[in-house]
Amino acid sequence: xxxxxxxxxxxxxxxxxxxxxxxxxxxxxxxxxxxxxxxxxxxxxxxxxxxxxxxxxxxxxxxxxxxxxxxxxxxxxxxxxxxxxxxxxxxxxxxxxxxxxxxxxxxxxxxxxxxxxxxxxxxxxxxxxxxxxxxxxxxxxxxxxxxxxxxxxxxxxxxxxxxxxxxxxxxxxxxxxxxxxxxxxxxxxxxxxxxxxxxxxxxxxxxxxxxxxxxxxxxxxxxxxxxxxxxxxxxxxxxxxxxxxxxxxxxxxxxxxxxxxxxxxxxxxxxxxxxxxxxxxxxxxxxxxxxxxxxxxxxxxxxxxxxxxxxxxxxxxxxxxxxxxxxxxxxxxxxxxxxx
Numbered sequence: 660x661x662x663x664x665x666x667x668x669x670x671x672x673x674x675x676x677x678x679x680x681x682x683x684x685x686x687x688x689x690x691x692x693x694x695x696x697x698x699x700x701x702x703x704x705x706x707x708x709x710x711x712x713x714x715x716x717x718x719x720x721x722x723x724x725x726x727x728x729x730x731x732x733x734x735x736x737x738x739x740x741x742x743x744x745x746x747x748x749x750x751x752x753x754x755x756x757x758x759x760x761x762x763x764x765x766x767x768x769x770x771x772x773x774x775x776x777x778x779x780x781x782x783x784x785x786x787x788x789x790x791x792x793x794x795x796x797x798x799x800x801x802x803x804x805x806x807x808x809x810x811x812x813x814x815x816x817x818x819x820x821x822x823x824x825x826x827x828x829x830x831x832x833x834x835x836x837x838x839x840x841x842x843x844x845x846x847x848x849x850x851x852x853x854x855x856x857x858x859x860x861x862x863x864x865x866x867x868x869x870x871x872x873x874x875x876x877x878x879x880x881x882x883x884x885x886x887x888x889x890x891x892x893x894x895x896x897x898x899x900x901x902x903x904x905x906x907x908x909x910x911x912x913x914x915x916x917x918x919x920x921x922x923x924x925x926x927x928x929x930x931x932x933x934x935x936x937x938x939x940x941x942x943x944x945x946x947x948x949x950x951x952x953x954x955x956x957x958x959x960x961x962x963x964x965x966x967x968x969x970x971x972x973x974x975x976x977x978x979x980x981x982x983x984x985x986x987x988x989x990x991x992x993x994x995x996x997x998x999x
Contacts, residue, residue: 666709674703725755726966727780729771731763731788736909736938737955738786741809744959745784752967754781763788768795775802782966784808788882790851806965808958811853816978818965820958823982824854827951828861828905830987831933834949835903836869839995840931844876844901846890846911855879858907858935876901887914895922902996903931909939912948920945927994937988947990954983 672679675696682700684690692700703709728745730738742758749756757780761767768787772795775783782804787795796815799805807819835843845862847855859877866873878893880886887910894904895918906912912934919926926932926946934941937952961983971977 666707668709670707671700671703671709674707675699724753725757725780726963727757727759727771727775727783728786729759729761729768729783730786731761733758733760737936737953740938740955741786741959744956745963748960748963752963754963761787765789765791765795769798772798772802772805775805782806784962784966785812786810787812788848788852790849804966804969804971806962806969808962809854818969818977819980820962820965821853821980821982822953822958822985824857824985825861825864826982827935827953827985828858828863829865830861830985831858831905831935831951832862832865833868834933834987834989834993835905835931836866838903838931838993840901840903841866841869841871842874842876842901842903844878844890844894844904845907846878846880846887846904846915847907848879848882850879855907858905862905874901882908882910884910884914884917887911887916888918889914891915891918895919895924899924899930901930903933903993905933905935907935909934909936909941909950912941912950913939916944916948927992929997931993931996933993941988942990944992946992948992949990950988952986952988954985957983 668679668682672682675682677696677700681690685692685697685700726749728742730742732738733742746756759771761771772783772785774780784806785799786809788810791812793814796812799812799815799817805817807815807817809821811819843862843866845859847859849855863873863875866875878890880889887906890911891914904915906915912932916926916932919930924930932948934948934950937950938955941948941950
Protein backbone atom coordinates (compact mmCIF):
# COMPACT_ATOMS: atom_id res chain seq x y z
CA UNK A 660 0.00 0.00 0.00
CA UNK A 661 1.38 3.41 -0.92
CA UNK A 662 1.76 6.10 1.73
CA UNK A 663 -0.99 8.66 1.98
CA UNK A 664 -0.17 11.83 0.03
CA UNK A 665 0.33 14.94 2.15
CA UNK A 666 -2.27 17.66 1.78
CA UNK A 667 -0.89 20.45 -0.42
CA UNK A 668 -1.50 24.16 -0.67
CA UNK A 669 -3.35 23.49 -3.95
CA UNK A 670 -5.74 21.12 -2.14
CA UNK A 671 -6.61 23.90 0.31
CA UNK A 672 -7.04 26.44 -2.49
CA UNK A 673 -9.33 24.11 -4.46
CA UNK A 674 -11.48 23.38 -1.41
CA UNK A 675 -11.81 27.09 -0.58
CA UNK A 676 -12.42 28.15 -4.19
CA UNK A 677 -9.45 30.54 -4.34
CA UNK A 678 -6.03 30.56 -5.98
CA UNK A 679 -2.90 29.00 -4.49
CA UNK A 680 -1.33 32.48 -4.38
CA UNK A 681 -4.21 33.76 -2.25
CA UNK A 682 -3.78 30.98 0.32
CA UNK A 683 -0.01 31.42 0.36
CA UNK A 684 -0.19 35.18 0.91
CA UNK A 685 -2.77 34.78 3.67
CA UNK A 686 -0.56 32.29 5.50
CA UNK A 687 2.57 34.45 5.29
CA UNK A 688 0.68 37.53 6.49
CA UNK A 689 1.04 39.61 3.33
CA UNK A 690 -2.67 39.70 2.37
CA UNK A 691 -5.87 40.88 4.05
CA UNK A 692 -9.06 39.13 2.83
CA UNK A 693 -12.81 39.66 3.35
CA UNK A 694 -13.90 37.76 6.49
CA UNK A 695 -16.01 35.19 4.58
CA UNK A 696 -13.15 34.36 2.18
CA UNK A 697 -10.70 33.98 5.06
CA UNK A 698 -13.22 31.76 6.85
CA UNK A 699 -13.49 29.46 3.82
CA UNK A 700 -9.72 29.06 3.75
CA UNK A 701 -9.56 28.46 7.50
CA UNK A 702 -12.29 25.83 7.22
CA UNK A 703 -10.45 24.08 4.36
CA UNK A 704 -7.22 24.05 6.38
CA UNK A 705 -9.06 22.54 9.35
CA UNK A 706 -11.08 19.98 7.39
CA UNK A 707 -8.10 18.80 5.34
CA UNK A 708 -5.75 18.96 8.35
CA UNK A 709 -3.27 20.92 6.29
CA UNK A 710 0.16 21.44 7.94
CA UNK A 711 2.11 24.37 6.46
CA UNK A 712 5.72 23.68 5.55
CA UNK A 713 7.69 26.13 7.74
CA UNK A 714 10.78 25.90 5.53
CA UNK A 715 8.77 26.80 2.42
CA UNK A 716 7.10 29.66 4.26
CA UNK A 717 10.46 31.06 5.30
CA UNK A 718 11.74 30.88 1.74
CA UNK A 719 8.64 32.66 0.44
CA UNK A 720 9.22 35.49 2.90
CA UNK A 721 12.88 35.82 1.91
CA UNK A 722 14.16 35.28 5.45
CA UNK A 723 15.12 32.39 7.69
CA UNK A 724 13.32 33.48 10.88
CA UNK A 725 16.54 32.51 12.63
CA UNK A 726 19.07 34.78 14.30
CA UNK A 727 22.65 33.83 15.06
CA UNK A 728 24.53 34.22 18.33
CA UNK A 729 28.31 33.95 18.43
CA UNK A 730 29.99 33.68 21.84
CA UNK A 731 33.53 32.71 22.86
CA UNK A 732 32.67 29.93 25.33
CA UNK A 733 29.35 28.45 26.47
CA UNK A 734 31.01 26.80 29.49
CA UNK A 735 31.74 30.22 31.02
CA UNK A 736 28.81 31.18 33.33
CA UNK A 737 28.75 34.74 31.96
CA UNK A 738 28.27 33.61 28.37
CA UNK A 739 25.92 30.77 29.37
CA UNK A 740 23.63 33.30 31.07
CA UNK A 741 23.80 35.59 28.05
CA UNK A 742 22.90 32.70 25.72
CA UNK A 743 19.88 31.79 27.87
CA UNK A 744 18.62 35.39 27.81
CA UNK A 745 18.98 35.68 24.02
CA UNK A 746 17.28 32.31 23.51
CA UNK A 747 14.28 33.31 25.64
CA UNK A 748 13.89 36.70 23.97
CA UNK A 749 14.17 35.20 20.49
CA UNK A 750 11.55 32.60 21.39
CA UNK A 751 9.16 35.31 22.60
CA UNK A 752 9.47 36.92 19.18
CA UNK A 753 8.88 33.67 17.29
CA UNK A 754 12.48 33.28 16.16
CA UNK A 755 14.85 30.34 16.25
CA UNK A 756 18.41 30.76 17.52
CA UNK A 757 21.53 29.42 15.83
CA UNK A 758 24.28 29.24 18.49
CA UNK A 759 28.00 29.15 17.71
CA UNK A 760 30.90 28.92 20.18
CA UNK A 761 34.19 30.19 18.77
CA UNK A 762 36.53 29.00 21.55
CA UNK A 763 37.69 32.62 21.30
CA UNK A 764 39.49 31.90 18.00
CA UNK A 765 39.45 34.54 15.29
CA UNK A 766 39.24 31.97 12.47
CA UNK A 767 35.98 30.53 13.84
CA UNK A 768 34.59 34.05 14.33
CA UNK A 769 35.29 34.91 10.71
CA UNK A 770 33.57 31.75 9.44
CA UNK A 771 30.38 32.52 11.38
CA UNK A 772 30.23 36.13 10.18
CA UNK A 773 30.73 34.82 6.63
CA UNK A 774 27.73 32.52 7.11
CA UNK A 775 25.58 35.58 7.82
CA UNK A 776 26.69 37.15 4.57
CA UNK A 777 25.40 34.01 2.80
CA UNK A 778 21.93 34.57 4.31
CA UNK A 779 22.03 31.56 6.61
CA UNK A 780 20.52 33.71 9.38
CA UNK A 781 18.57 36.97 9.43
CA UNK A 782 21.04 38.72 11.70
CA UNK A 783 23.85 38.10 14.15
CA UNK A 784 24.53 38.97 17.79
CA UNK A 785 28.30 38.86 18.08
CA UNK A 786 30.44 38.55 21.22
CA UNK A 787 34.23 38.43 21.16
CA UNK A 788 36.75 38.26 23.98
CA UNK A 789 40.04 39.16 22.31
CA UNK A 790 41.52 42.09 20.32
CA UNK A 791 40.92 42.37 16.55
CA UNK A 792 43.62 43.11 13.98
CA UNK A 793 41.08 44.78 11.67
CA UNK A 794 40.06 41.76 9.59
CA UNK A 795 37.00 40.99 11.69
CA UNK A 796 35.78 44.61 11.68
CA UNK A 797 36.03 44.77 7.89
CA UNK A 798 34.07 41.55 7.53
CA UNK A 799 31.35 42.71 9.94
CA UNK A 800 30.97 45.94 7.96
CA UNK A 801 30.39 43.90 4.81
CA UNK A 802 28.06 41.36 6.43
CA UNK A 803 25.23 43.70 7.33
CA UNK A 804 22.94 42.96 10.27
CA UNK A 805 25.29 42.49 13.21
CA UNK A 806 24.97 43.75 16.79
CA UNK A 807 28.19 43.69 18.85
CA UNK A 808 27.72 42.94 22.54
CA UNK A 809 29.94 43.07 25.67
CA UNK A 810 33.33 43.80 24.05
CA UNK A 811 34.09 46.15 21.17
CA UNK A 812 35.34 45.37 17.69
CA UNK A 813 36.93 48.75 16.85
CA UNK A 814 35.98 50.29 13.48
CA UNK A 815 32.99 47.99 13.02
CA UNK A 816 30.16 50.35 12.00
CA UNK A 817 27.25 48.49 13.59
CA UNK A 818 25.16 48.95 16.76
CA UNK A 819 27.11 48.15 19.92
CA UNK A 820 25.78 47.23 23.36
CA UNK A 821 27.98 47.24 26.46
CA UNK A 822 27.68 47.31 30.20
CA UNK A 823 28.82 50.64 31.64
CA UNK A 824 32.35 49.44 32.36
CA UNK A 825 33.68 52.85 33.37
CA UNK A 826 30.90 53.23 35.93
CA UNK A 827 31.66 49.73 37.21
CA UNK A 828 35.29 50.63 37.78
CA UNK A 829 34.20 53.84 39.47
CA UNK A 830 31.85 52.03 41.88
CA UNK A 831 34.64 49.59 42.79
CA UNK A 832 37.14 52.42 43.31
CA UNK A 833 34.73 54.47 45.41
CA UNK A 834 33.98 51.49 47.65
CA UNK A 835 37.69 50.86 48.17
CA UNK A 836 38.37 54.56 48.78
CA UNK A 837 35.55 54.67 51.34
CA UNK A 838 37.44 51.98 53.26
CA UNK A 839 40.72 53.92 53.09
CA UNK A 840 42.54 52.09 50.30
CA UNK A 841 45.06 54.14 48.28
CA UNK A 842 47.15 51.30 46.77
CA UNK A 843 45.11 49.00 44.55
CA UNK A 844 46.05 46.15 42.20
CA UNK A 845 43.90 46.02 39.07
CA UNK A 846 43.80 42.57 37.44
CA UNK A 847 42.20 42.85 33.99
CA UNK A 848 42.06 41.41 30.51
CA UNK A 849 44.10 42.57 27.50
CA UNK A 850 44.83 46.31 27.43
CA UNK A 851 43.33 46.53 23.93
CA UNK A 852 39.89 45.49 25.22
CA UNK A 853 37.38 48.24 25.91
CA UNK A 854 36.32 46.66 29.21
CA UNK A 855 39.90 46.60 30.52
CA UNK A 856 40.52 50.26 29.71
CA UNK A 857 37.20 51.62 30.92
CA UNK A 858 37.13 49.68 34.19
CA UNK A 859 40.66 50.88 34.92
CA UNK A 860 39.72 54.49 34.10
CA UNK A 861 36.72 54.36 36.41
CA UNK A 862 38.78 52.85 39.22
CA UNK A 863 41.41 55.60 38.98
CA UNK A 864 38.83 58.38 38.78
CA UNK A 865 37.15 57.24 41.98
CA UNK A 866 40.42 56.87 43.89
CA UNK A 867 41.76 60.25 42.72
CA UNK A 868 38.59 62.08 43.78
CA UNK A 869 39.85 61.89 47.39
CA UNK A 870 42.75 64.17 46.48
CA UNK A 871 45.38 61.92 48.05
CA UNK A 872 48.32 60.10 46.41
CA UNK A 873 47.13 56.99 44.59
CA UNK A 874 48.97 53.96 43.24
CA UNK A 875 47.28 51.54 40.83
CA UNK A 876 49.27 48.44 39.90
CA UNK A 877 48.10 46.71 36.72
CA UNK A 878 48.31 43.03 35.88
CA UNK A 879 46.77 42.46 32.43
CA UNK A 880 46.26 39.12 30.73
CA UNK A 881 43.07 37.17 30.02
CA UNK A 882 39.65 36.75 31.61
CA UNK A 883 40.44 33.25 32.88
CA UNK A 884 40.85 31.36 36.14
CA UNK A 885 44.43 30.50 35.19
CA UNK A 886 45.37 34.16 34.69
CA UNK A 887 43.84 34.91 38.09
CA UNK A 888 46.18 32.31 39.58
CA UNK A 889 49.19 33.76 37.74
CA UNK A 890 48.35 37.29 38.87
CA UNK A 891 47.97 36.14 42.48
CA UNK A 892 51.38 34.45 42.43
CA UNK A 893 52.95 37.60 40.98
CA UNK A 894 51.18 39.71 43.62
CA UNK A 895 52.65 37.51 46.36
CA UNK A 896 56.12 37.40 44.77
CA UNK A 897 56.14 41.20 44.70
CA UNK A 898 55.44 41.33 48.43
CA UNK A 899 51.73 42.21 48.22
CA UNK A 900 52.32 45.78 46.93
CA UNK A 901 48.67 46.84 47.36
CA UNK A 902 46.11 46.71 50.14
CA UNK A 903 43.22 45.85 47.80
CA UNK A 904 42.65 44.02 44.53
CA UNK A 905 40.04 44.74 41.85
CA UNK A 906 39.61 41.57 39.76
CA UNK A 907 37.75 42.44 36.58
CA UNK A 908 35.91 39.14 36.05
CA UNK A 909 34.47 36.29 38.12
CA UNK A 910 36.92 33.89 36.48
CA UNK A 911 39.94 36.01 37.43
CA UNK A 912 38.62 36.39 40.98
CA UNK A 913 38.19 32.62 41.39
CA UNK A 914 41.81 31.90 40.39
CA UNK A 915 43.10 34.79 42.49
CA UNK A 916 41.28 33.76 45.66
CA UNK A 917 42.27 30.12 45.21
CA UNK A 918 45.97 31.01 45.37
CA UNK A 919 45.68 33.63 48.11
CA UNK A 920 43.79 31.31 50.44
CA UNK A 921 46.16 28.42 49.70
CA UNK A 922 49.04 30.67 50.79
CA UNK A 923 47.26 31.62 54.00
CA UNK A 924 46.41 35.20 53.00
CA UNK A 925 43.32 36.36 54.87
CA UNK A 926 40.59 38.21 52.94
CA UNK A 927 39.82 40.98 53.85
CA UNK A 928 42.10 41.18 56.91
CA UNK A 929 45.32 41.23 54.88
CA UNK A 930 44.01 42.24 51.45
CA UNK A 931 40.57 43.34 50.26
CA UNK A 932 39.09 41.98 47.01
CA UNK A 933 36.34 43.19 44.66
CA UNK A 934 35.18 41.20 41.63
CA UNK A 935 33.32 42.00 38.43
CA UNK A 936 30.36 40.22 36.70
CA UNK A 937 28.67 38.62 39.75
CA UNK A 938 27.22 35.80 37.71
CA UNK A 939 28.77 32.99 39.79
CA UNK A 940 27.87 32.02 43.38
CA UNK A 941 30.12 34.66 44.90
CA UNK A 942 27.90 34.82 47.99
CA UNK A 943 29.10 31.28 48.85
CA UNK A 944 32.77 32.27 48.97
CA UNK A 945 34.56 32.57 52.31
CA UNK A 946 34.22 35.46 52.77
CA UNK A 947 31.34 36.32 50.38
CA UNK A 948 32.82 38.45 47.58
CA UNK A 949 31.83 42.05 46.93
CA UNK A 950 31.39 42.51 43.17
CA UNK A 951 30.20 44.77 40.39
CA UNK A 952 27.14 43.09 38.88
CA UNK A 953 26.64 43.24 35.12
CA UNK A 954 23.04 43.16 33.80
CA UNK A 955 23.73 40.04 31.74
CA UNK A 956 20.12 39.02 31.08
CA UNK A 957 19.24 42.60 30.12
CA UNK A 958 22.19 42.59 27.69
CA UNK A 959 20.79 39.51 25.97
CA UNK A 960 17.23 40.83 25.77
CA UNK A 961 18.28 44.24 24.53
CA UNK A 962 20.65 42.73 21.94
CA UNK A 963 17.73 40.89 20.30
CA UNK A 964 15.65 44.08 20.31
CA UNK A 965 18.48 46.06 18.71
CA UNK A 966 18.93 43.44 16.01
CA UNK A 967 15.25 43.49 15.09
CA UNK A 968 14.45 47.17 15.59
CA UNK A 969 17.48 48.88 14.02
CA UNK A 970 16.83 50.64 10.73
CA UNK A 971 19.66 49.08 8.77
CA UNK A 972 19.23 51.60 5.94
CA UNK A 973 19.89 54.55 8.28
CA UNK A 974 23.61 55.28 8.52
CA UNK A 975 23.39 57.12 11.85
CA UNK A 976 21.96 54.10 13.68
CA UNK A 977 24.77 51.86 12.47
CA UNK A 978 27.46 53.43 14.63
CA UNK A 979 25.54 53.73 17.89
CA UNK A 980 26.81 52.68 21.31
CA UNK A 981 24.40 51.88 24.12
CA UNK A 982 25.44 51.35 27.76
CA UNK A 983 23.45 49.41 30.36
CA UNK A 984 23.91 50.35 34.04
CA UNK A 985 25.82 48.18 36.51
CA UNK A 986 25.57 48.01 40.31
CA UNK A 987 27.78 47.13 43.24
CA UNK A 988 26.77 44.20 45.44
CA UNK A 989 28.42 44.71 48.82
CA UNK A 990 29.33 41.59 50.77
CA UNK A 991 32.26 40.96 53.18
CA UNK A 992 35.48 40.94 51.16
CA UNK A 993 36.47 44.60 51.71
CA UNK A 994 37.77 46.10 54.95
CA UNK A 995 40.11 48.98 55.88
CA UNK A 996 43.82 48.34 55.17
CA UNK A 997 45.64 46.27 57.74
CA UNK A 998 47.72 48.33 60.17
CA UNK A 999 50.58 45.86 59.72
